[in-house]
Amino acid sequence: MARLVIVSNRVASPRERAAKAGGLAVALREALGTHGGLWFGWSGETQVNPPDTPKVFRSGRVTYALLTLDPDDQRAHYAGYANGSLWPLCHYRLGALSFRRAEWEGYRRVNEHFARALFPMLRPDDIVWVHDYHFIPLAAELRKLGFGGRIGYFHHIPWPTPEVFLSLPSHAALVNDLSHYDLVGLQTEQDVRALLTYISSEARGWIAPGGVVGLRERRFRIAAFPIGIDADAFVTDAQASVGSEEEQRLAASLGGRQLAVGVDRLDYSKGLPSKLAAFGELLNRYPEHRSKVTMMQIAPVSRGEVAEYRALRRELEELAGAINGEYAEFDWVPLRYLNRPFQRATLAAIYRNARLGLVTPLRDGMNLVAKEYVAAQNPDDPGVLILSRFAGAADELSGAVLVNPYDVEGMAEAAHAALSMPIEERRERWQANWEKVRTNTIHRWCETFIHELVNAVDQFDGPSDLLGEARRG
Template sequence: MSRLIVISNRVAVPKKGASANQGGLAVALQSALREHGGLWFGWSGETCETFDGTIHRAEGDGVNTATIDLEEQDIDEYYNGFANRTLWPLFHYRIDLTEFERDFEGGYQRVNDRFADTVMPLVEEPDLVWVHDYHLIPLGQKLRRRGMRNRIGFFLHTPWPPTRLLTALPSHRKLVDSLFAYDVVGFHTEDWLDSFQHYVTSMMGGTVDGDIVSAGGRTIRAIVAPIGIDTAEFEAAARSDEANFARDRMYMSATGRSLMVGVDRLDYSKGLRERFLGYDRFLASHPDRRGLTSFLQIAPPSREKVDTYQEIRADLDALSGRINGEYADIDWTPIRYVNRGYPREELAGIYRAAHIALVTPLRDGMNLVAKEYVAAQDPNDPGVLVLSVFAGAAAQMREAVLVNPYSAEEMADAIVTALAMPREERIRRWQALIDGVRREDVFWWCRLFLDTLEDASE
């Protein structure tokens, strides 16, 4: 088998007890690289005064990495700018938060050029190259212009926006055109693929024939490949000593109450404000249930230099304080809101202790927390997954309690449904969910994408 060269914005050398801040993509890529071998290339997260292409190599837990530092201006324009103030909100349907600045796009293109220049010498002729996510959409085109003939695939971990939204981006045609430098482009769901195909046919005069998409004399394969988790590893983590200790801490803190948990990066796409308001509606509508539930929201901060994220944190601080002030009693706090991450083993124990998981993003490419929660459950007494219909995971996890996160009433009703659900129904739903999470795990996802890439025409 050819080596696998993974290229993504950030690279995390895996270590035992890695923080929950690491994110689902990092964990998934580490699992894929352990199975296939190769190299993970990207930004180190560090800055340099002047970019010189110096590569930092490391190895950890069976994964080889190569990273570069970026200049402050690169980070401001490429990462904080075009990636996270332009593409991220636009791809998550938040055009009201999208910022259009030419300097941002200039930095985005410059950093993609730097990635291309630096990674080219590391790639050998038979290697498969797998580029990840919205930070690096133009990278395949830049590698082709430098003479790379390897098979190159691209996977988008966010939603792909509808055509009418995408056309708000001044350089939308240039962005989509660059995707045709890849051999295979992957999306999590049929919805995201349909939106991409619609743009190609309506804006580029292209054609679609099954998974073959053509435009401007070029042809690629565009596929649906929903990412999974390393299910066996996470199930084992849920049985670890660290998980058992975390579970017991949760039980002791709950003092007999029903536990609910949410675990999300602090981001407006995750619907945390709407989740808090849904819980608020539940408490207001069911006074007899006050004091009988305990809701833990774990939300480690991210992108703290972007003003929007500072505003989110301030808003949630105020909202959780208002809810606690209105409903708390001397021996009960409705919401415990924690701005920090936890190691995976501890998270697994927290999930296992929770009677309900609230996974209610306003828009999400997939959402691996939903799958981790299912994998962590006790088969004899599983909890209930409340899942947003706007998460990519909803397409695979139909046995969850599906909810519209924009509706506080639906959120409140879903909590009531989950709390009242009989054990037999919980087991039936969980069994169907865990079967899917085990079957379509990260290794299945990796094989599906890479088999397609290996089969692609040169």
């Protein structure tokens, strides 16, 4: 097979342990190790007048290339356009969307910088796989420089409906950039429909069977590739936690009470205020659960330099304090609110001992916490997953109790029903979820995308065939 080249904003160091790096980083590193390849990304460093060439080092069969950015360009690219425009847009938070032409220009400038630095390192038959919204224009920039090999893109966050996407002043340019990829991967079929609808109605492109698209002189394919987790590794960690010191500490702190757990980055897309409010509503409407259930919300700080995120943190601290102030007893604190991350083995132990897994984002591309919670459960006595219908995982996990994260009372009712659920129903629901989690793993996702990218350009013989097929369809 041709060499694999991966481009991402963050590059996992070869010295970073799997428990810290996360499933995606591990899977990508494994794919590179299997095929041999290059991982290209930002070094995490900024410098005025940075060098045009990346820092390059090798570990095993993988070459790592890390590029330093100008501080003004990095701010415009990352905090500005990527996370000030694209992130809120894709999560349907138009009130938080900020568009400035200088940041849009900085975003494109960084993509051009990446392309110029990467192009000399590429071989004609390389397979290039670009990850996420930071680098949508990268393929177009590489094509300008003359690279004619296969390039794929995977969008890890939701893709908005046309009505929402049109709110972005640069929407047409972004979709034109996407047309320079051979394969565009999205998380769900709903995301695929949203993008195809925009292309057919707004961009006046052609849609052929199988998600093949003709747009101007380009042809490419759009398809859903729902991402998974390293299910076996999570099962192993959860089983290893049984009887461990951490599990004993957790059990002792609970004092025989049931545990409800949520694990989310501290981000406005995660619906954290509603989740905490729903737990307070559970204790208010169903007093039989007082002193019987403890909620643990783990919310590592994310983008702490952004004012909106600092405001969210203050709001959550006030909510947690209010709930504990109203319902706590001298021997029971209803809500444990933690702002730091935990390693995978610790999370597996927490998940395994939690009767409820609370995954209630306002909008999410997939949400792997839902799948991790399922994998960590004891099959004989599993907990119940309460899942937002607006998370991509809702399409796969049919055994979850689906909720509307905007309905605080409805979430409280769902939590009450789950806490009261008979063990037979809990086992049946878990089994349905586990079948999906164990078959659609991160490794299968990775292999499938690479296979489809290798074969993507063979869908049609040429643009004329595409147009003819579309007209016949």
